[in-house]
Amino acid sequence: VVDAERFSLCETCAGRQGDGAGFDLAEGSGCFICHGLTSSLASTERRIVREARRHQFETFSVGMILPAGVQEREDRLRSELRIRGRATIKSQLTGKIASFIQSELDKKVDRLHPDLTAVVDLATDTVNLTTKSIFVYGRYTKPRGLSQRRTVCERCNGRGCGACDGGYARTPSLEAVVDNRLVRLLGAQRTKFTWFGSEDPDSLVYPPGRPFVVEVKNPRKRKTPARLALRTGKGLAKISGLKVLKGRPSSIPSFTFETRAFIESETPVDPSALRSRRVKGTISVEYRNNKDKVVNKKVYRLRIRAKGKNMVAEIKLDGGLPVKRFVGGDSVYPSLSELLKTPLKCQRFDILRVWESGDLEFGKI
Ligand SMILES: [Zn+2]
Numbered sequence: 001v002v003d004a005e006r007f008s009l010c011e012t013c014a015g016r017q018g019d020g021a022g023f024d025l026a027e028g029s030g031c032f033i034c035h036g037l038t039s040s041l042a043s044t045e046r047r048i049v050r051e052a053r054r055h056q057f058e059t060f061s062v063g064m065i066l067p068a069g070v071q072e073r074e075d076r077l078r079s080e081l082r083i084r085g086r087a088t089i090k091s092q093l094t095g096k097i098a099s100f101i102q103s104e105l106d107k108k109v110d111r112l113h114p115d116l117t118a119v120v121d122l123a124t125d126t127v128n129l130t131t132k133s134i135f136v137y138g139r140y141t142k143p144r145g146l147s148q149r150r151t152v153c154e155r156c157n158g159r160g161c162g163a164c165d166g167g168y169a170r171t172p173s174l175e176a177v178v179d180n181r182l183v184r185l186l187g188a189q190r191t192k193f194t195w196f197g198s199e200d201p202d203s204l205v206y207p208p209g210r211p212f213v214v215e216v217k218n219p220r221k222r223k224t225p226a227r228l229a230l231r232t233g234k235g236l237a238k239i240s241g242l243k244v245l246k247g248r249p250s251s252i253p254s255f256t257f258e259t260r261a262f263i264e265s266e267t268p269v270d271p272s273a274l275r276s277r278r279v280k281g282t283i284s285v286e287y288r289n290n291k292d293k294v295v296n297k298k299v300y301r302l303r304i305r306a307k308g309k310n311m312v313a314e315i316k317l318d319g320g321l322p323v324k325r326f327v328g329g330d331s332v333y334p335s336l337s338e339l340l341k342t343p344l345k346c347q348r349f350d351i352l353r354v355w356e357s358g359d360l361e362f363g364k365i
Pocket residue numbers: 009010011012013014031032033034035036037038
């Protein structure tokens with residue numbers, strides 16, 4: 001190629017243009033295409049490896065942002081000299097970095113779903129490492145007086161302000177203490193919970209506890225301990241059965257649960273009358289939910305003790321059927337009030353046990 005000597009290139013950039021093009025070889029910043037980028041790559045590689053060592057990962061990918069003009073100069077050179085060339089500068093440099101990580105840390109490249117993604121910005125000379133979320137399954141027990149979920153800060157409406165904790169009110173909740181521990185333990189950015197139903201703040205949740213799945217975003221570590229004991233200010237919350245799932249669950253199984261409801265009756269309940277109205281077998285109930293949709297639910301077991309106006313009912317029922325409404329009769333037919341033919345009010349309820357009706361499902365990975 002006659003015109004090739006018009007361009008001075010570094011060895012790396014010349015090598016990319018095909019054999020025997022006959023370029024003038026340049027040192028460092030004298031390279032027409034990269035202005036010396038390729039010669040400073042080694043320190044960037046070492047920086048990435050140093051940062052990557054602080055993460056648990058098995059697979060990774062490398063992305064790159066080039067300074068303005070670099071790709072354009074390579075394109076111009078190739079079109080003027082009518083050469084097709086080999087790899088682009090971007091794919092060559094990311095490939096070099098990837099093989100360096102591979103050999104230093106013994107990890108594999110996965111371009112589609114890597115645990116770790118390193119983005120090298122050669123325009124600003126920065127390196128940014130992020131990781132794929134992990135999804136953790138576990139069960140929690142909860143002391144009385146602690147709400148399940150965080151509440152969005154009213155002052156900033158969740159954007160985050162000086163009075164709150166990243167957009168959430170500082171009042172303790174199970175979600176906040178689990179979030180706090182997992183974020184610190186796994187070096188993560190934040191968490192997102194999926195619940196298998198909920199209960200009231202004044203509900204106790206007994207062992208083995210209610211299941212949940214939590215997405216841990218941008219974690220440095222990808223393994224969790226099996227159990228945690230968390231101080232809440234109201235007593236201990238215990239997390240057990242923690243395990244990292246193989247990916248994002250596509251659906252949460254339906255569940256049934258057993259509750260102990262503390263109920264006040266408008267009129268004293270006669271234990272013998274209770275026995276005569278004893279409800280046997282499964283009861284089908286209709287529940288008009290908050291979206292005004294009627295859903296069919298089942299109550300599988302009812303055991304009631306009464307003393308004067310106070311009753312304690314142990315109820316096994318479908319997930320999604322609100323205990324207080326089933327007792328009192330709000331949007332549920334028939335309710336316990338109707339079954340016992342006296343107005344009832346559920347003061348509070350505890351969660352004795354939760355049964356999942358199937359396994360978590362995962363979409364195609
Ligand atoms: Zn170059």
